[in-house]
Structure formats: C-alpha cells, structure tokens
Amino acid sequence: MREPADGWLERDGVGLHFLEWMPESVTAAPPMLLLHGLSSNAHYWDRLAAHLGDRRLVALDQRGHGLTGRLPHVPPAPGGFAMDELIADAVFVTEQLDIGQPVVAGHSWGATVALELVARRPQLARALVFVDGPIQSASNVFSWEQAMGFMQPPLPRYSSFAEAVDDARRDFDGAWGDDLEPFVMSRLVQAGSSFVLTLTSEVRLELLRGLYESPVDQLWARLESPAIALLARRGPAPMTDWRERGARQLALNAPDVRVAWFDTPHDIPIFAPEAVAAEITKLAVASEASAGDKLQG
DSSP states (O other): OOOOEEEEEEETTEEEEEEEEOOSSOOOOOOEEEEOOTTOOGGGGHHHHTTOTTSOEEEEOOTTSTTTTSTTSOOOTTGGGSHHHHHHHHHHHHHHTTOOSOEEEEETHHHHHHHHHHHHOTTTOSEEEEESOOSSOGGGTOOHHHHHHHHOOOOOEESSHHHHHHHHHHHTTTTOOGGGHHHHHHTEEEETTEEEESSOHHHHHHHHHHHHHOOHHHHHHHOOSOEEEEEEOOSOHHHHHHHHHHHHHHHHHOTTSEEEEESSOSOHHHHOHHHHHHHHHHHHHHHHHHHHHHHHO
C-alpha cells in the first residue's frame, strides 16, 4: 500500500498539516481534497486511499485536529474556528498545492465543511462526495440548547496508547485493523501521564456551532457540480430516521444529487472503503461529462 507524505503550509500564522498520496502511475483521474470529521484527522482516509491509487489525494488536518490542532498551530477561539476560516484553509491548500479542480470529499462534520466549500466556491471543485453528514439543517430540527445536549459528550482520557487503541477497536467493531493505528495516534496528545484528544471541548463547541448554523438546505440548491450523498443505514434509530427525512428533503431541494445508502455504521469509509472508492470513481466520470457539456454549452 502506498504511504502518504507529510506536508505543512502556513496561513495567517496557523500551521496546516496535510497528508498527500501521489498516483501510482500517470493518470487522468481527477485529484481529491479530503476533509475528515469531528475528533478525527487526515489519517482517517488511509484505508480509502488504498483503493484510489490512480489519483492524487490530499487530506487536511483541519483546525483543532491532528497535528494542526497541536501547539503552536492552534488559533485563538472563537474566531479562529469559524466556518469562514475552515473554508479559507481548504481554498488555500488547494491553491498552494496546485491541486487544480479536485473532487472534494468530506465525512460527518467535514461533509458540511465540504458542502459549504463547494456551494460557496463553485469554480473550485469538480464534484462533491458528502459522506454521512447532517443532510438537512440541524436548526430545522433542534434548538441550539438541545443540540449541545447530545453533541457535546465528555471527551475521553486514556492512561495509555493501548487503551486508546482498545477504545477505537470497539468503535470500529467489525472493521478494525492495525492499519488504523496511525489514525488513533494522530488524534491524541499527551497530557501529563494521560492521553487526550487533540480536540478540546472549547474548540469542539465552536466547530459544532458552525455546523449547527450552516444553512445546509440552501447550500444543496446552490450546487453547480455533480454530487453524491453517501448515507449509513446502521446506527441509533433517531439518527437513522433523521437521515431518511433528510434524504427525502434533499430529493426536493436538489433532485440531481444522487443518494447511495450503505449498510454500515457512520464511518462508511472505514467499513466499506472499496465501495466508497467505486462511488467516487463513478462520480468523477460523471463530472467529466458535466464539464464537457458546460464547455459545449
């Protein structure tokens, strides 16, 4: 399996860490920008990258996460974690690394960041892969006080890296493999004799506020590029019901967006990386056809 290269860029005093996989051979496959979810990091995409060897991939450690989330790279809260800053980071990385017009993929919270990016900057992206994020605006369903009640559980504290691995093994039950250990390691920082998540409660709250306030329903209608929403069927019944309602609303707001359901938990790229890669390949082909139609038009 090809290994990613580590890289750093600096924007307005904030060091942005990323991973980059180069294609295994000369290819015309479009590159990708990958945006992980909350409490995650760029290594989340390692397993998917193994099935996309035909293209260049760039996965960003977003603010508050991975190596970007460690001192001295952490911006001040709350302003440093606004959605506008997250979008600006993604645009900056795309331009500085000369990625061109990538397919943008995001998971969970990162799916909302990806949707915001593609809707706000329609010329930047070739296509959007929205992986099990909130498919409808959370503010339509919950008050902010209600949302905080279930979106801010206590952050874990581990006595050892082995304990953190055991916790991740339970989270990814049925899909765990040693290839996920870099992901676990990158989400931790040592605090005295313990290990804690790089993401702090304060930063998480600011990022969740941006997620809550995102006008998701309006953003879908603004998309100009091909898009697909990959949704998980397994999980708590309230979340599954919310996804299904969101999918029905999406069919009304943006009927051109295809929805693909996976019989997996929330972490679809971990549980079904080959199937996700196949969906990305199909979407990339559709984006080429769409781009050709625009040129002819």
